[in-house]
Amino acid sequence: MKVCKLKVLFFLILLVVTATAQERSAYWDNIKNRESTLGLKDGFIEVKTAEFTLKLVKASQTVAGLYPHSHPDFDFTPGERLEIRDKDSIYYLGDINFRIRAEDGSWKSYSTAYERKKVKSLPTSGTILAASDLSNTLPEDNPLNIKRFYEEKNGELIMRFEISNPTKAPIEIGALGVPMVFNNILEGKTLDETHSDNVFFDPYIGQDAGYIEVKQLSGKGEVLLVLPEKNMPFEAYRPLLDDPSKRSIVFEGVHEWMSLSEAYAGTEWKNIRQWNKPTSMSLKAGETRNFALKFVVAAGVKHIQDKLIEKKHPVAVGIPGYVLPMDINAKLFLNYPEEVKNIDVEPKGMLKILKTGKNNNGFAEYSVQGEKWGRGRLLITYKDGLKQSINYKVIKPESEVVDDFGRFLLTEQWFDKADDLFGRTNSCISYDYELKKQITQDSRAWIAGLSDEGGAGSWLGAMMKQLIRPEKTEVEKLQKFIDETLWGGIQYSEGEQKYGVKKSIFYYEPDKMPEGTYSDTVNYSTWAAWNKKQADDPGRSYNYPHVAAAYWVMYRLARYHTGLVNNHNWKWYLTHAYQTAVAMPVLAPWYAQFGQMEGTVFLLILKDLQHEGLTEMAGTLETAMKRRADHWKSLNYPFGSEMPWDSTGQEEVFMWSDYFGYLEKANVTLHAILAYMPVMPHWAYNGNARRYWDFLYGGKLSRIERQIHHYGSGLNAIPVLKAYRNNPDFYLLKVGYGGTLGAISNITTDGFGPAAFHSYPSTLRIDYLSGDYGPNFFGYAINTATYITLDENFGWLSFGGNLKESGKKIKVNLTTAARNRIYFAPEKLWLTLDAGTFKELIYDKSSGEIKIILNPETQYSKYAYLRLNKKLNLKLDKMNGAYKVLLSKKATVINLKFM
Template sequence: MITFLKQGIFVFLLTLVVQTAAAQDYWSRISGRPSVLALEEGLETIDAGHFRLKLVRSSQTVAGLSPVSHPDFDFTPGDRLKVRDKDSLFHLGDINLRVRISGGIWKDYTTASHRTAVKPLQTSANILAAADLAPTLPDDIPLSVKRYYELRQGALVMRFELTNTSASDIEIGALGVPMIFNNILEGKSLDEAHAQNVFFDPYIGKDGGYLEVKRLHGKGPNLLVLPQEHMAFEAYRPLLEDPTPRSIVFEGFHEWMAHSKAYADKEWEGVTQWNTPTSITLRPGEVRNYAIRFVLTDAIREIPEVLKQEERPVTIGIPGYVLPMDVDGQLFVDYPEAISDIRISPAGALSLEAKGTTVSGAEIYNVKGMRWGKARVTIVYADSLEQTVHYNIIKPEAEVIRDFGHFLLTEQWFDEKGDPFHRNPSVISYDYEEKRQVTQDSRAWIAGLSDEGGAGSWLGAIMKQLVQPDKEELIKLQRFVDETLWSNIQHSEGDQKYGVKKSVFYYEPEKMPAGTYDKDINYGTWAAWDKKGADDIGRSYNYPHVAAAYWVMYRLARYREGLVTNRPWEWYLEQAYRTSVAMQELAPYYAQFGQMEGTVFLNILKDLKREEFSTMAAGLEQIMKERALHWKSLNYPFGSEMPWDSTGQEEVYMWSDYFGFDEKALITLDAILAYMPVMPHWAYNGNARRYWDFLYGGKLSRIERQIHHYGSGLNAIPVLTHYRKNPEDLYLLKVGYGGLLGSISNITEDGFGPAAFHSFPSTLKIDGLSGDYGSGFFGYAVNSATYITKDTDKGWLAFGGNCEVTGEHVRVKPTTAGKNRIYLAPEKLWLTLDAGTFEQLDYDPRSGVVEISLAARDEYTPVAYLNIEGRTKKLPFKSEKGAYKIPLKKKTVRVKL
């Protein structure tokens, strides 16, 4: 604890110096530009229903948007107004257009490029402010553009009125409204960022779409931006032309696009978009309005209810929108208007079958994935409103994981004799676009088997064995552990043999044979570490990968027969322990932060206790409690090597929960829910926010919201852990399961696991590099389970299984890859298998009787080890270290609980 405090003081002082210098440098790209907003003329403050709206007098763009209930909080970056008062920097209230005279060429128009004072228009009781934007648009624009801020039924609405002022038909091929909210974290401490900043998530669902703007701490008030007339949420374009520097402290701004065909035909050519790109043609004199509505919500969980109150469609997919082909999914649709048509694209990708209504009147559809790949469901309502729901159809989970393991242990298996960096044998990084192993990269770790970007592949290969062990794959992985992991990645000089190197690959051409390094690779960057830099053992984030490898080998050697034979199970568990302790001893600075995959340390501790390795358990528990006490002392204990991160929350929650620091665990959970949304879109549902790791682990390197990067799988761990403590909270189950299945959503049809999926509409595909995917798969491997619950409105629901209800009898057949964990919410019953698999669970809610069916024995699994939480009645089987040891037979074994 003293060490943490000393380090904290040093880091605080250093941060003040660095942030001051960094802030000056950060804004240098734009600070020299002339100011154009005439801020000296002042701001206009307007009471706008539930908001206090501030407008810049000259431009009538938004300078502040504060809830009346929290007047000191601003959803917009109003605190940056004086530095962002330059041409080409977007503000809420701007509009971007791409138009052409029919048959002509496209021309771009924006209110942000060359600002001049707009012309105010007359206001009225409901029109709070209005302006003709002609002065700030080029003279040749063939449209009149007027903007209105108005109150409608007490809600703030921003409306743009477009009129064709030419004598010709005008096609509007792109229309976007910049969504400028305060996600600039530069210069902010974690406390300041959680108090002052927001993140926003798009549901790109056409007329049913919306934008969630949420405070970082997860508490209200939060903001919903909803479509009004003609403002379908068709696309979400990054505003790369805004010169505000994008970096690890600023993801960038995006615009809500109602029309995008002109971009789809040019910049996005050949890329299948989330929605069919559209344009609109205005005849001479024709007028068309585009509007969005701003609505507050006090709690994130209340978003569906607020949508219903605002008469927007509310759709809920079970188990989510990443849908394995063997899963019987459900879609619940709640909207006052009747459904007049449903269209599926591509045709035949999935099937929908109407199955009546819920107690509250929502329409129920059974959903079945029919074809691997992305699928869009377009729901057309009687009032002509169109909503799109976006699915990702994947193979059955068991097949996905089998293919993943096969790809890793064949295409990515590296056993090149004489490798100068001693990486053989191993599972090495892979370039899927080039269909080749990556043995060199300017980022040393990518080819160096360590850090997330290099360890990701072998970590994924080992974690796969926890879910779905394979003897032939384990023969290779035992060689990797003995010959490469223990002797090269981890082993160092002297008594530091449990330290983990930053990289095995390094760049030191003067000490290596000629021709070792590819001359076409730029090794002139900071990331091309020399041997000294690569041998550094001071980065704590490398340690969980290694600890996880030993822990999985321990579990397989302990509970299976003949799968792991190179070492006894005790050796693997001891190495897991010593690696965990070494992290604190040899990498203490970063160890003060939560680690990705830090859950493995808790799992190791539990197994040390179960095996009665008391001395080791006590030592590890003490070290982890010191870390947890440090986090308990902080308001927001989510620091990392980055200014803000979604990495540490997983471990912070798990240890806070373990040690009974409930308040800190809840604060952590709320922060996770703030950046992990629930919405009818597979890419964003359960997608924990990450936006810089394409720089460090991707092939296409840029700042960009990553779709189901490793944050999804890791953050699902605390969310589902908390759900099991609060099974009445269905929202948690939807969030957690979205992240869980999101973690395997990007695995290709042949089994390649990419770093993440690219969200820019110019790309919309997986990254070409394996990168740091293994960390996300860790989340799936330790957290995959079947959840069974009964909702008062929707009835019996299964996540990770198929549910059959006959009268009062409930039967669920698991569909997860491991089929080794089941949670029965009505009984708060948590069943896990250290070995063996569940075939089905039968439940009688009236009597509370539960019967499980265990699959027949195989060569390596003669015995099932069953753990039960939630029931105290003894079973007629021998107990070994807390687990029931159930002999398996050549046929199914049924056990009544």
């Protein structure tokens, strides 16, 4: 039997390694046999500025390398790939794309990358480092004269395009873009190599205030910032899908910075509301205009804002961010040398903004209120004419969003068809929001099979909803799910694989199933249409946290509430959560070496075992998890997955490293998260942890594409906010809260939770499949909290609550859906409730006294169970280490007096 298991394990490893190798070689497939046209044989030009060494291909004068002086061996660009990327239509930094209006009214596209030819070098003098006429590498019918200059001005590297109209008639330019080509090609690299060599980059698509930040994967070192210099507002961010390099999990692809985009808005992007209003321009006969970008360096990720202010670039800070629940009294702080001339709201009535009159260390303060659900933007015009756009997503109050989500899952997605052949009766099944129908078949077995992230996501979301806003009728349905579908169905209930979790309970075996079982409209010829043997395999560890989380939630409901759960007692649920956790490294050892999505739940289970005095189980679980953490401690970058690079293992790796005191490894992990989880004034990118391939596995519109608030947002916010509570740092709070609210930003007005939002300007909408949204909501449910802090620039602030400052009193009314956690940063005070809810916190600045007010009792919560990280003089009974507070029909007030 052991030999058989080893053979199965070897086979699984072989499959993963083979798949990974195929992905890693995929980048070259479309280009390796193409003719070399970039002209590398002619050599290179190398020049220096105050901050960079710039290397250019002599023949094309495109960028072959960009090295910061502080790290002279590091190249922000994919210069290491020159000899394979020297082909037509492969974009480089220094290329330009544009569209002009033809005589028949259509748009014609031009690019310096389409057909490479040697450019004409121009003389240099003064601040000009290199210059060229690009006419040779553009089609003969191009009517414009375009020259490119690399310059140094005031120590800054400038890339400028001079565009002239030599004709006797005006020319309308409907699109103008500069490809942003940096080294995001991960092909063939180990995790150590990617974190040493590669970068990711994030766009703030904010008009004249826009920028791109380019960061090393390690999160360490300097950050490259690309800023508009002249006539280059950041209007749109277009994926360059005509680049023949194959996009895959090792290559997200190339995008371009667009300053004009109307030619696309009226064609490929027709009827899609863009982040900014699309524009075009008319170049008069004989007219010349310059379009320029500049490149500067910030000292690190947390210093980006400082560098922008230093460069007199507009800076915006939104509190609590740019996902805006309607009941939040939000704030916006603006910093720019010129005063604001006016602020327009688009569409009208979406947002209400008022200046408060305060000025905090150069930041003008505004109040912002969400008025209508949906996407909205502020267009700020400063007195010098500069324009800044800030995109918001207005949502319902968090409690309403969560209640809507629960109702949708337990009604529209509740599958109760009797005698389902695959045993899925009484479950929350995947859903197609476009067709308004449940998904009972899909070529990806897991989508219809209630397992893996893409299939388990819906029932996981339904379970996590009960953790923060339990509803009796919903809990009753979920009890049926556990007894009839999960235990003994999705999860083995007996035999050698007991507590193992199947990859799917839907499978494709037409020869063994009744005729008509499978639809002939579904393509079942792919690798993902697993047969029963493949579907029954318990060897994928990522399925175990979903199941463990379900049991853990039901344990909490049974233990701390009365009358909500009646099918099993609390100990049955906690034991099953424990057994699932310890089964994972035994039955799924290869995948278990990696950090798991939602792996935080194992730590929560351990703490509850400890609270309950179940020392033997707690010791066994802690030992099993320490083995994993010790392995991660031995690695430089311990957060891989079966993918060459991933952004999901970091959550669990950080949490266990933090728990076991492996602080160096926790810091390495945190820095890596900050490299791919930006802070910027745009709801879609603020706190959005990078994910770009999971639409393939959990989406309806299947493609490689930067996903907007996929589950990386909610999950990566967990370690970021834990790090903040360890050591309050305002930057971490902005990152973590952006991810936390981002996790619920895509839920529709009727409660559908989609896999993610599509970032391509041709789409800009949610995906229509529920898919793997559940892990995202897991992140929200266990992480949502109210944070109260005092910032040196902005004063008293609240994230997740409305704060009022009156004399010596600070009052905060909670607005989160859970209302069960408060972090008071000045005292590093962490308050949590296992049952009951907070209404308000009151702080007396003069005495330092804190008063908390609890909401009245409910039918199922007669007691509140209060935990905090400081000793109190409270004459209250304790249960499992929590203060047991008897609630009444009125609010309960507790004065916190610390020992």
